[in-house]
Amino acid sequence: MSNELTHFDNKGNAQMVDVTEKAVTQREAHASGIVTMAPETLSLIAEGGHKKGDVLAVARIAGIQGAKKCSDLIPLCHPLMLSSVKLDFTLDTANSAVHILARCKLAGQTGVEMEALTAVSVAALTIYDMCKAVDKGMIVSDIKLLTKSGGRSGNWIAGESSQ
């Protein structure tokens, strides 16, 4: 494991890392997360698009817009021009949970891991917001990076790498 936090210079001051000379390459990142809730809440979501309105449609839009706001939210993130954002939701009745999966893509100088993680986080918060009138005990968990590809540091897959 490297022991360098690149977001600080050699005096320990926060900085936006200099990527001016990095090559423009195709970048992609996948991230996921889980919102656990009461079974009745999951049932209300499952009815979405039919009678009760579609919680996941709103969360999907919020996640896409959240990915675009990443550099505004995370202080040392570079602004970048996402070329693709996609979110998928899976209802897990066994665990009474919604699984969120986000994929971001870019042809650029920096990776899109933070954009994918932000998309998942904002989608999760939106699910919470839409359902909090009936279930304030929902829990957002397991927000993590699944894979990244592109860039000098190469590919990374969760569980297969020391970093």
Add this chain to the structure above:
Amino acid sequence: MSNELTHFDNKGNAQMVDVTEKAVTQREAHASGIVTMAPETLSLIAEGGHKKGDVLAVARIAGIQGAKKCSDLIPLCHPLMLSSVKLDFTLDTANSAVHILARCKLAGQTGVEMEALTAVSVAALTIYDMCKAVDKGMIVSDIKLLTKSGGRSGNWIAGESSQ
């Protein structure tokens, strides 16, 4: 448990809930979350403010600013004028994790639960961003509301309420 998702009207269309006639009362919400990481990463954070730069100082600012952006991130949240935002971080070496606690306050017509949850989420994402050069396997979890007070629906404490 209520079976009404208030963010939809009776035709199932998403809406920003009408709070025009709700009283202005003092509102407060506490939320928390956890970022789990490799022990070496936690050590780097623990050295913050000394040699290596202060990850938590940056995450704290990001969390405060994130709370202020809540209604921009979450589609059906009302804009509001937070009167106080505070974040606390605790290093948990036993579990190799950072615990995040946020408290938001307001004298207004709607609660600040989403603002507190957003503060925690953005702070967690910022910790990930600052440390991802050394540890891409960090996991954000247990983002949840701890307590809320104020407003017509009264107080709520996690684990003590059916909602």
Add this chain to the structure above:
Amino acid sequence: MSNELTHFDNKGNAQMVDVTEKAVTQREAHASGIVTMAPETLSLIAEGGHKKGDVLAVARIAGIQGAKKCSDLIPLCHPLMLSSVKLDFTLDTANSAVHILARCKLAGQTGVEMEALTAVSVAALTIYDMCKAVDKGMIVSDIKLLTKSGGRSGNWIAGESSQ
């Protein structure tokens, strides 16, 4: 008709009108607009929520978020805390058009006419964006204020007033 443009001072310089001493009252505004398109495009929208995805669900969210951004978009608008935003869409097959209706509410010092008009405009632009792959000839028209109530200048209804 008054001949005062209040957004300029007596030297002709743009200003944000001073509302510091205006009373806080309940305000409401309704605005509408129309997106005219090819019949095939309207059919694709009409299928929304079933097979093809829901154009109007996305436009609704965009309109609500647009209303919240009004003071960021319109230079001399006051920032305000909308207490309710609601959009309705009606499909008009006779004229091959989507009718958009927005209602904004607030307890505050200034009216919410611009917020309602912005909600309609952004929803209309979003419909255009979602359908432009199949129909670039869509036209947005008849964006107008229908009614306003509250505030010192009182109620206003389109077609019934000289202002």
Add this chain to the structure above:
Amino acid sequence: MSNELTHFDNKGNAQMVDVTEKAVTQREAHASGIVTMAPETLSLIAEGGHKKGDVLAVARIAGIQGAKKCSDLIPLCHPLMLSSVKLDFTLDTANSAVHILARCKLAGQTGVEMEALTAVSVAALTIYDMCKAVDKGMIVSDIKLLTKSGGRSGNWIAGESSQ
């Protein structure tokens, strides 16, 4: 006419279309719109820049800034780096209206039609806002794309194309 709404995937879920592999080409789009008003209102605008303050100067700035905010307003728009934005206004005394024309340019992977339409819409809303103290009955209409050029789908001119 194509029957594909590209902003949905094959399951009908909204997505930001993947343009990662599209070539960077010069893109340009022109859009227009009309604000119809009382003749006295048009006269007040016509005096702009002399005694009464310049409504159109403010609307021009708002339109340029609106174009830059397009991807923040329209949920599935890609963020992009506009290389030029220009607005022109024409006073039409015969019809008591202001005509708005916007041109956006970019060297990038996606078109700038939405940016041009957004510039027109925000400029129109700003004219309404600046004059609403004297004329709440103004109507914004005929917001449409005039031409686009660049990109794989080639050129498009209003009235000459089936799309």
Add this chain to the structure above:
Amino acid sequence: MSNELTHFDNKGNAQMVDVTEKAVTQREAHASGIVTMAPETLSLIAEGGHKKGDVLAVARIAGIQGAKKCSDLIPLCHPLMLSSVKLDFTLDTANSAVHILARCKLAGQTGVEMEALTAVSVAALTIYDMCKAVDKGMIVSDIKLLTKSGGRSGNWIAGESSQ
């Protein structure tokens, strides 16, 4: 002089100061600043509104919008709803400079000093931007608070107070 920096809690961590219990009072702040430039640059600005375009009209709009963005720019500022923003510019040919004066007003729980200072700063930056093609050596200086009134700490006038 107090030795308390209120933006830190008693452990030295940054926080948004809690104003939940502060009274809503009328607040007002005046701030000023100076942009010094080459005499030829000042002449170009002086011609504004006639042949060459109006640098100060654009700077005025930017300053007003900047005031509204204050809590987004300054991490620990409270969001608030400005009820009035006004900027004045004076051309000082003797010193080849533009003087900027901003006044912000609010009925609220916190002061508007930062909003007035932000309005001045953004207006000054805009003047620099508009003229930098002919004069990159312009200097922005003397940005300072002139007066504040309202709130528990009472009135403050530059030069008359120890704080």
Add this chain to the structure above:
Amino acid sequence: MSNELTHFDNKGNAQMVDVTEKAVTQREAHASGIVTMAPETLSLIAEGGHKKGDVLAVARIAGIQGAKKCSDLIPLCHPLMLSSVKLDFTLDTANSAVHILARCKLAGQTGVEMEALTAVSVAALTIYDMCKAVDKGMIVSDIKLLTKSGGRSGNWIAGESSQ
């Protein structure tokens, strides 16, 4: 000295200058500014990071985020993707002042002078905000461009050039 203000077209209307055909080159700009304050205030800042909290750490983050918001603040600035932002602060006890230095970098079609100046301005405002509870008489001055490099107009160094 050129007598062209490029932000206006030949009719005197404000525009975002067309850079569509400009080459992508490496750009860099350095800007600086000074915040003068009471000696006691400087002492409180100097203790930052130890007992009292770190004013400069917050100002540094605000400056970096401010640079990213430049095109949102300055009406005719182009949006761009900064590849590096760095701020340095120097405490000047002789003059009881904080010196701020910002460096921005980009591989793009336009310069980053405004981004560097904005970083300095927002950092200065943040220092004012953090310390205003103890010293409202602080003054921000000498905000200026030091150097720029890259682009067709070539290098520029303060004091060595007629422009």
